[in-house]
Amino acid sequence: MKIATWNVNSLKIRLPQVLDWLSANPVDVLALQETKLVDARFPVAEIEAAGYHAAFAGQPTYNGVALLSRKETVGAARSVVVGNPLFPDEQQRLISAEIDGLRCVCAYFPNGQSVDSDKYQYKLRWIDALIDWLRPTIGGQPATVLLGDFNIAPEAADVHDPVAWEGQVLCSEAERTRFRSLIEAGLRDAYRLFEQPPKSYSWWDYRQLGFRRNAGLRIDHILVDAQLAPKVRACAIDRAPRKLTQPSDHAPVWAEIG
């Protein structure tokens, strides 16, 4: 089973790239963030025609998440839950569902803007509530996979310039402590289960020729239930879509399990 996550920064703009990517990479599950579409405008017909079911939760302008599941292998998502029952929130950042025996949690963590902003405090509260919600079921059945745009670079190795980013939003100690709490709760960073190329990132700023300079951060993650870790065969970041014309600023991350 192959699962993937991709912050597309507007599914309206990126739909052709998403369909092309799925054609070349027919993953069983694709978690999308920043769809930026109200539900009435979600491209259900195009995605169905490409062989995928879709569960989605959107709003105008901002945020928006979706779980695509491949018809011929895993079928439609079941027991879909939008949001976190412990954290009522108008921002559409979470959608979870059971797909082929996995509890897939697609998450778009708040950005936080800067460590002295109200948005940063919201980010920390949002993550705390996510941990509180997930902790009791991690380790049980169905096995949990938490994947998405975490807006956290967990370690210095995940940052192109750790000195410049030290203490900044996405890299602050409070955020990294929460990432470690997810690990302590029983999840594993699928990417770090394997030896990886140095300077591996999943996001590059549109400005400053970030991608050409590989000035990036690894902030998109696939965390798997520790019970699944021995079954994870591979995990990688696919930089190819970032090279296209009019790309998302994020690259897809995928993992193969079992």
Next chain:
DNA sequence: ATGGCCCGTAGAACGGGA
């Protein structure tokens, strides 16, 4: 030295992203 883009909503700039 500074800030440099992209997207959506607008219907000009601005908020937000990271």
